[in-house]
Amino acid sequence: MKAIIFDFDGTLANTLPICYYAFQTVFKEFDNKDLCSEEIKAMFGPSETGIIKENLLNINKEQAIELYYEKYSENHTKLVKQNSEINDLIRYLIGKGLKLGIVTGKARRSLDISLKAIQMENFFDVIITGDDVIKPKPHPEGVKKALSLLNVKNNEAMFIGDSDADIHAGIQANVITVGVQWLSDYQTLEFSIDPHSSFNSVSEFIDFLKKGVSYEL
The missing domain is CATH 3.40.50.1000 (HAD superfamily/HAD-like)
Incomplete structure (x- = not known):
C-alpha cells in the first residue's frame, strides 16, 4: 500500500452538522422550506454550489450560495471539533x-x-x-x-x-x-x-x- x-x-x-445547518438556513431563507437532515443528505453528490443551483427554487442562487458559505464559516468552530x-x-x-x-x-x-x-x-x-x-x-x-x-x-x-x-x-x-x-x-x-x-x-x-x-x- x-x-x-x-x-x-x-x-x-x-462536518455533517455544519453542512446541514448551512443548507437548512439557505432553503428556509430563500425557499421558505424546512428541510430535515435526511432530505439534505439525499441531495449530496454535487458540491454545495451544485446542490443549491440544482435544488433551490429561488432565482437568487448566487446570493444563496454566499449565505451558505457565510453560515458555514461563522458556525464552524461551534459545530465542528x-x-x-x-x-x-x-x-x-x-x-x-x-x-x-x-x-x-x-x-x-x-x-x-x-x-x-x-x-x-x-x-x-x-x-x-x-x-x-x-x-x-x-x-x-x-x-x-x-x-x-x-x-x-x-x-x-x-x-x-x-x-x-x-x-x-x-x-x-x-x-x-x-x-x-x-x-x-x-x-x-x-x-x-x-x-x-x-x-x-x-x-x-x-x-x-x-x-x-x-x-x-
Missing part, C-alpha cells in the same frame, strides 16, 4: 511514508475553511474537490484523478469513506475500499455494496493496518 485516499465529510471530520483519533491516524500514516489524498464532493471553498479550522491543511499530497470533477461520486472520476496525481497504481491505494457513493466510486476505480462509521455523524447506516473492510473505530483501523493485511483485487 502506497497511498490512502479519504472522503472528507463524515470520514475525516464530523478537532478529533484526536483522526489526528493520530494521519500522523501514523505520514510516519509510515504513505501518500495521502482527499476526494470529496465538497467545493474547494468550504473544504479550505474546514481544513484550516481543524488544522489539517498541510497533511495531504492531493486534494480533489467537487469543483475538480465533471462527474461526482459515485462516479470514479475523482478517485482515478487522485491516483494519477499521486502516481500510484490502483492496487497500491485504498479509498476510505462513510457513504455508499464512496464505496461505489472506490470499487469502480478498482481500489481497496474501506467503509467507516467512526464519527458521531456519518452518511450511510448500511452499505448497499460491501466494502472490502469496514470499521466502527479509528483505533480498530490502525490495528488493522499494523497487521499488514493484504487483498486481492
Whole structure:
C-alpha cells in the first residue's frame, strides 16, 4: 500500500452538522422550506454550489450560495471539533511514508475553511474537490484523478469513506475500499455494496493496518 485516499465529510471530520445547518438556513431563507437532515443528505453528490443551483427554487442562487458559505464559516468552530483519533491516524500514516489524498464532493471553498479550522491543511499530497470533477461520486472520476496525481497504481491505494457513493466510486476505480462509521455523524447506516473492510473505530483501523493485511483485487 502506497497511498490512502479519504472522503472528507463524515470520514475525516464530523462536518455533517455544519453542512446541514448551512443548507437548512439557505432553503428556509430563500425557499421558505424546512428541510430535515435526511432530505439534505439525499441531495449530496454535487458540491454545495451544485446542490443549491440544482435544488433551490429561488432565482437568487448566487446570493444563496454566499449565505451558505457565510453560515458555514461563522458556525464552524461551534459545530465542528478537532478529533484526536483522526489526528493520530494521519500522523501514523505520514510516519509510515504513505501518500495521502482527499476526494470529496465538497467545493474547494468550504473544504479550505474546514481544513484550516481543524488544522489539517498541510497533511495531504492531493486534494480533489467537487469543483475538480465533471462527474461526482459515485462516479470514479475523482478517485482515478487522485491516483494519477499521486502516481500510484490502483492496487497500491485504498479509498476510505462513510457513504455508499464512496464505496461505489472506490470499487469502480478498482481500489481497496474501506467503509467507516467512526464519527458521531456519518452518511450511510448500511452499505448497499460491501466494502472490502469496514470499521466502527479509528483505533480498530490502525490495528488493522499494523497487521499488514493484504487483498486481492
